[in-house]
Amino acid sequence: MKKLTLITTLMFCVAITQAQTETLKEKLARKLKEAKDQKIEKTIDKALGKSEEKLDKSVNGVIEGKEKKNKADKENTEETSNTSNQSGTSNANTSPSAKISATSKFDFISGEKVLYYDDFSRVAVGDFPADINTNASGEVVTLEGKEGKWLNMTKNGAFIPDNIKNLPENFTLEFEVGIDKDPSNNYSGLGLNFNINNDQLFKDMFFAKGTSIVYLHPGAAQATISIIPTQGTDISNEIPMPQWDVNNKTFAKVSIWRQKGRLRVYVDQDKLIDIPRFFTENQVYGFAFFRNFFRECNVFIGNIKYAIAPADTRSKLITEGKFVTRGILFDVNSDQIKPESNGVLKEIAAVLQENPTVKVKIIGHTDSDGNAALNLDLSKQRSAAVKNALSTVFGVDASRLETDGKGAAEPSEPNTTPQGKANNRRVEFIKL
Template sequence: MKNLLTALLILLGIQCITAQETVGGKVLKNAKDKTYQRGEQKGDEGVETVLNKAEEKIKNIFKKKDKKKKEEPQPSEENQEQSTENTENKKSNTSKTAVKGNSKFDFVAGEKELYFDNFDRLAVGDFPAEFNTNASGEIVNIDGQSGKWLSMTKNGAFVPDNIKKLPENFTLEFEVGIYGEPTNNYAGFGLNFTTQSEDLMKEMFFSKGTSIVYLHPGAGETSLQIIPTNGSEIENRIKMPQWDVNTNNNFAKVSVWRQKGRLRVYVNEDKIVDVPRFFTESTNYDFAFFRSFFGDCEIYLTNVRYAVAGADTRNKLITEGRFVTNGILFDVNSDNIKPESGTVLKEMATTLQENPTVRVKIIGHTDSDGADAANLALSQKRAAAVKTALSSFYGIDANRMETDGKGESQPLNKNTTPTEKAQNRRVEFIKL
């Protein structure tokens, strides 16, 4: 009997392997049928006991596979664009949660966009003509990440020509990533704000009138260096778990906000730096990215957005009757509102709460990419998503809001460059 049971178990194992591509019920049936045939019904109750145990194990295998499938990450942005209507519904639910969950994120993206680049127009292997460098880099695609990225392959400075003579109130946003072993030596990924134009190509030994933020994913920390023309230098180190290769947080979004002398830096949606006297000089600052890593690694950059802060939301809507914003952002080809839109939505909700008799029409606009009809439908859905967010999460009466979409029919410019297209992707509030 013992030999028979052993043989039966071996047969069951072979059958599970050969039938692994079939559904669970078929695997169970084949295993039972073939075992009974080979055993010629000789094992009676003992065989049935073994089969029942094997059946339970096979069921557990399929349960584990199902559970694993549920825990797999969501598809990339490119795949989401091709997904079904059910997936779009899931995106809308995610949008609502994200907007509500991040409504306390106090970063306010600038309204007047001066520069935007996602490098989409460039061929892989090229280097953007709008950047100057004393190092090297190229445009690449990254597995698991959407869009194109500027890979900074060597230590040195990367100077965006369109981010010069910084205004007193601006925002700078970008996505950054790293692959490799950077170690915690050297400075890291730098943001160089300097009044000395000759310092833009430097990695170290900066002149007076320079203030620097270092983001180091090898150490999981941010550090500051402020070198005023008059007074003592200031340095500090701050923990930064949001971008830390030691915990596999290889990619992050960085948001920088200047208000005269004050600098705030956010990594993802967490405020890392808030220094009231970071910009110490009265003259104009220029800007450069730079990388300074000891280990062998590559730094990636994309979705660079530089803007001047616009007029106060409440003033524009109430006094002028119209407010237009690029600060409500959506996933590509989707009405899914991005988390960083929470601040603008909260300000608009506050405006409507403080002016309970005011009614508004919310109008969505897109860029010219894609078919006209699809863009029209998308703009209408985005306007409706904004209305839903204001009603669901901020308690604004839905009857006070109408929605409409204009698609690409009312462009602000020629819609030819990434910056122009970003300006056309906007949401408009009209006082009724």
């Protein structure tokens, strides 16, 4: 009986052991399965994470691409708008440039008859103009970001245009000038030498009597005048010139206006100098540019225009019934009026306001360069732009203004020389 009990007990223990052993196996299998499942899940999560990352990058790439495209489209639209303004296809009935102002103090009026115009288009790059005498050196160049050709005055010395001499009592002289490096504030700078003795035109210092000079120095941001009369006391003065300061602005437009003894000098749209007794001698003056800079630098000059000073606008338009001006200037191939036209527009507006019953026709003219049909359209757009400026900026009743354009069909002189073309680019005011 004991034996049977022992066997039964042993069998029960074995059964329990077997049950426990099976449970452990099952547990181990389950754990192994769980570990395997976890590994698979981690692998899947990792893969999904990478996919999500790729998806995010892809989505972000699409968004960034869309943003770049929108930005590019906006820039292209602005560029197209700017290009249309340059090409002369802009609407002339829109508001004129904000640069044209009825309150501007810029009263310069460009000469009515161009005697000499030089944009150096006739001169090969690398050559020196044959009609400019010099004791220095230079060459004609093109400049990045600047239209046309420029004379690079590379060394100190005098530059005497053959076509600017025996100066009349009333004339205007306009040119653009630039510099490429800081020359320091030493030496005299860019000189404009007006002299009764032609031998003195080759100098850049130690001048004899009968000399009147304007110095423009972008290194010092300063203009200086020096007057050495044959009789009386020498005169000199210094004037700040922030308009042409090499540290802020390397290029500028210079406009000079002589009325007998008086000299006015403008830099960009500011009157810099106004001297009633600059030309002290009752003799004919000659003229020369000269440069005198301390450090090595290149000085560029271009778009030189020398003209007979305009007659009285009021008497010409009212008494003669016609006024022609070459002082209303436009951007290239555009009806956008340049700010240096302000003086002429203000003068014409004053005449019309003082004579409220007078009506005028504004007629635009171009030179013969380019397509004839486009020139005709451009001349009409420009006359409309002048009407718009006189009306909206200067307060002239638009009903008193008619417009027309002739393109190159009615030249005032042959289009065979630079000055001939400059004279043909004009605006006429005809009293109706």
